Amino acid sequence: MSKYYLNYLDELESEAIFILREVWAQFQNPVILFSGGKDSIVITHLAKKAFYPARIPFALMHVDTGHNFPETIKFRDDLIKDLGVNLIVGSVQESIDDGRVAEEKGKNATRNALQITTLLDAIESNNVDCAIGGGRRDEEKARAKERFFSHRDDFGQWDPKNQRPELWNLFNGNHFEGEHFRAFPISNWTEMDVWNYIKREKIEIPSLYYAHERKVVWRSNSWIPYSEFLVLEDNEEIVTKKIRFRTLGDITITGGIESNADTLEKITQEVSAMRQTERGNRSDDKRSETAMEDRKRQGYF
Amino acid sequence: MLDNNQLLRFTTAGSVDDGKSTLIGRLLYDSKSIFEDQLEAIENTSRKKGHDGVDLALFTDGLRAEREQGITIDVAYRYFTTPKRKFIIADTPGHIQYTRNMVTGASTANAAIILVDARHGVIEQTRRHAFIASLLQIPHIIVCINKMDLVDYQEKAYNVVIDQFEEFSSKLLVKDIRFIPISALEGDNVVNRSSKMNWYQGAPLLHTLETMHISSDINKIDGRFPVQTVLRPQNESHRDYRGYAGRVSSGIFRVGDEVTVLPSGFTSKIKSIDTFDEELDVAYAPMSISMTLEDDIDISRGDMIVRSNNKPEATQDIEMMLCWLHDNPARPRAKYSIQHTSNTQKAMIKEIVYKFDINTFKRNTEDKELNMNDISKVKIRTTKPLMIDSYRENRTTGSIILIDDTTNETVAAGMIV
Numbered sequence: 001m002s003k004y005y006l007n008y009l010d011e012l013e014s015e016a017i018f019i020l021r022e023v024w025a026q027f028q029n030p031v032i033l034f035s036g037g038k039d040s041i042v043i044t045h046l047a048k049k050a051f052y053p054a055r056i057p058f059a060l061m062h063v064d065t066g067h068n069f070p071e072t073i074k075f076r077d078d079l080i081k082d083l084g085v086n087l088i089v090g091s092v093q094e095s096i097d098d099g100r101v102a103e104e105k106g107k108n109a110t111r112n113a114l115q116i117t118t119l120l121d122a123i124e125s126n127n128v129d130c131a132i133g134g135g136r137r138d139e140e141k142a143r144a145k146e147r148f149f150s151h152r153d154d155f156g157q158w159d160p161k162n163q164r165p166e167l168w169n170l171f172n173g174n175h176f177e178g179e180h181f182r183a184f185p186i187s188n189w190t191e192m193d194v195w196n197y198i199k200r201e202k203i204e205i206p207s208l209y210y211a212h213e214r215k216v217v218w219r220s221n222s223w224i225p226y227s228e229f230l231v232l233e234d235n236e237e238i239v240t241k242k243i244r245f246r247t248l249g250d251i252t253i254t255g256g257i258e259s260n261a262d263t264l265e266k267i268t269q270e271v272s273a274m275r276q277t278e279r280g281n282r283s284d285d286k287r288s289e290t291a292m293e294d295r296k297r298q299g300y301f
Numbered sequence: 302m303l304d305n306n307q308l309l310r311f312t313t314a315g316s317v318d319d320g321k322s323t324l325i326g327r328l329l330y331d332s333k334s335i336f337e338d339q340l341e342a343i344e345n346t347s348r349k350k351g352h353d354g355v356d357l358a359l360f361t362d363g364l365r366a367e368r369e370q371g372i373t374i375d376v377a378y379r380y381f382t383t384p385k386r387k388f389i390i391a392d393t394p395g396h397i398q399y400t401r402n403m404v405t406g407a408s409t410a411n412a413a414i415i416l417v418d419a420r421h422g423v424i425e426q427t428r429r430h431a432f433i434a435s436l437l438q439i440p441h442i443i444v445c446i447n448k449m450d451l452v453d454y455q456e457k458a459y460n461v462v463i464d465q466f467e468e469f470s471s472k473l474l475v476k477d478i479r480f481i482p483i484s485a486l487e488g489d490n491v492v493n494r495s496s497k498m499n500w501y502q503g504a505p506l507l508h509t510l511e512t513m514h515i516s517s518d519i520n521k522i523d524g525r526f527p528v529q530t531v532l533r534p535q536n537e538s539h540r541d542y543r544g545y546a547g548r549v550s551s552g553i554f555r556v557g558d559e560v561t562v563l564p565s566g567f568t569s570k571i572k573s574i575d576t577f578d579e580e581l582d583v584a585y586a587p588m589s590i591s592m593t594l595e596d597d598i599d600i601s602r603g604d605m606i607v608r609s610n611n612k613p614e615a616t617q618d619i620e621m622m623l624c625w626l627h628d629n630p631a632r633p634r635a636k637y638s639i640q641h642t643s644n645t646q647k648a649m650i651k652e653i654v655y656k657f658d659i660n661t662f663k664r665n666t667e668d669k670e671l672n673m674n675d676i677s678k679v680k681i682r683t684t685k686p687l688m689i690d691s692y693r694e695n696r697t698t699g700s701i702i703l704i705d706d707t708t709n710e711t712v713a714a715g716m717i718v
Contacts (some may be wrong), residue, residue, distance in 0.1 A: 054534035
């Protein structure tokens with residue numbers, strides 16, 4: 001070793017580890033928001049590295065919509081066991097049963113927006129003062145304005161026009177009782193960086209990311225997986241395709257793409273040639289031009 | 302992607318009119334970093350607004366208010382990658398009321414792109430941007446003389462700007478400055494070399510960004526390791542492990558090096574440099590590592606491990622250039638929290654030496670109020686010593702922020718003189 005500079009992936013990793021350690025040092029009770037998606041898996045992997053040889057000092061928090069891919073839940077449970085960390089589950093079904101939120105109606109009904117209430121309830125009831133997320137600035141235009149340390153008021157709301165300036169490596173996590181922070185260690189990573197990192201580190205990810213045969217329905221320009229939660233339109237038919245997912249959300253809203261990429265090597269090749277953003281297949285972002293900003297203001301991930 | 306590809310962060314400052322958003326749109330578009338669905342969304346909006354063709358500038362709008370008003374309010378970060386480097390753009394607004402956002406974007410940048418309209422030459426805003434780049438010690442400045450298509454690609458317009466720029470830039474502390482004639486709208490000298498300006502012998506903008514030497518942008522001389530947290534696993538395999546976790550701010554540390562722990566002053570030797578993947582012989586900025594020492598010393602967050610033959614200054618009285626970032630003006634003799642590396646103490650602004658007018662470059666010793674966007678030289682007194690270097694030598698150990706304890710807001714950013 002004689003060059004004394006880091007390559008871009010090492011620098012991104014070092015930055016993320018710095019942020020994770022800073023969260024641990026500045027907050028009393030941080031958690032990792034774990035969705036089972038690749039970004040939160042990468043965050044968990046980075047946390048393992050940041051605190052080695054100690055164990056990850058955070059619990060993982062999963063907001064369970066009840067509309068999961070079964071593969072995601074199994075992956076989550078295996079990982080928890082392997083790492084020896086606690087799991088906190090916030091259940092959207094319970095929020096519905098308690099009358100905290102009402103289920104959306106109609107063909108495009110999802111539980112996506114309902115998660116906000118469940119997430120904020122789980123944060124409050126567990127006294128969480130910092131929730132670490134896998135959000136990236138390249139994902140979406142409202143997320144491009146997000147800070148590493150992002151303040152939420154005592155209603156859990158984000159005020160994008162009134163954010164604390166972040167300079168150098170100085171992060172201000174000071175807050176009052178009842179407020180909390182969201183921290184985004186991989187803010188500066190792109191989708192390609194995440195895949196290159198997963199490949200380099202040989203990080204295990206759910207099988208859904210690899211090309212596989214699945215029963216699907218063509219809707220809103222992508223292949224929506226068939227599940228018991230899906231209400232079929234008259235003109236829609238269930239077909240079997242070889243697909244994979246670029247992002248993982250609820251089974252009801254996550255569209256797959258046709259693909260033969262069944263290894264990490266093939267996936268990174270495919271992603272680098274991709275001409276659509278990964279959230280292009282997420283119907284939750286398509287509801288309006290500022291759909292993400294509107295949800296984030298209310299407390300979304 | 303090659304394994305040794307580096308990351309380059311640059312900032313762009315400019316207003317609505319000088320083509321900043323178009324330039325960023327052009328860089329992303331020509332380097333094939335804009336996706337089809339993003340392009341479609343921009344095409345739709347362009348049509349709704351009645352623009353001809355695709356307005357590349359729309360790509361950089363983010364928040365609802367920005368789209369409505371057609372301006373950049375906050376720092377927006379953009380990403381693109383070429384086969385040579387990964388780039389992070391901090392896109393900041395250029396208007397004086399957003400000085401604080403320019404300062405924010407500049408704080409981590411390797412390079413600053415300053416846009417000048419070829420028709421108008423250097424204006425007040427250009428000088429302001431250059432001053433901020435110099436104040437924040439951005440190592441490389443690239444002046445892009447834009448809209449060359451509107452002056453018939455004449456060399457004269459380019460030379461005028463260089464003359465105007467050098468007239469005032471000699472007063473600035475800038476190490477590396479370059480001038481490139483471009484047309485962001487037409488794509489001349491942005492990604493591809495222009496065929497209309499054969500008089501220009503230099504490289505286009507992207508090639509310049511891809512090849513400029515940035516390994517020396519971080520100080521590799523002064524070994525500084527602020528301790529973020531202490532790792533004590535207490536598990537079977539690491540029963541007595543006590544690792545000091547942090548990110549190397551500057552310099553190079555090797556196993557066996559004599560180190561001093563500040564502020565206590567105890568000395569020891571580096572026993573090991575650990576990461577999850579392997580034990581290292583050497584660690585350098587900006588690596589995140591965990592360090593163990595030969596001797597059992599009481600060390601906690603806020604302490605700094607330094608090489609014994611090269612120490613920072615430990616002092617409670619600090620002179621700095623301070624940029625005020627908040628709506629509420631500074632309260633005279635009020636106490637603030639001061640954050641310096643991983644160390645937080647209380648501090649008081651003892652004296653405002655002068656206020657600096659970033660448009661006229663004049664010092665004002667009469668006006669003693671610190672309002673949002675003001676840049677001043679101040680003297681600060683802290684309750685306990687901070688281990689400091691001058692900002693010019695070290696951007697990490699030479700910088701601080703002030704936090705107002707009554708609101709928890711970050712109210713000021715300081716660069717130690």
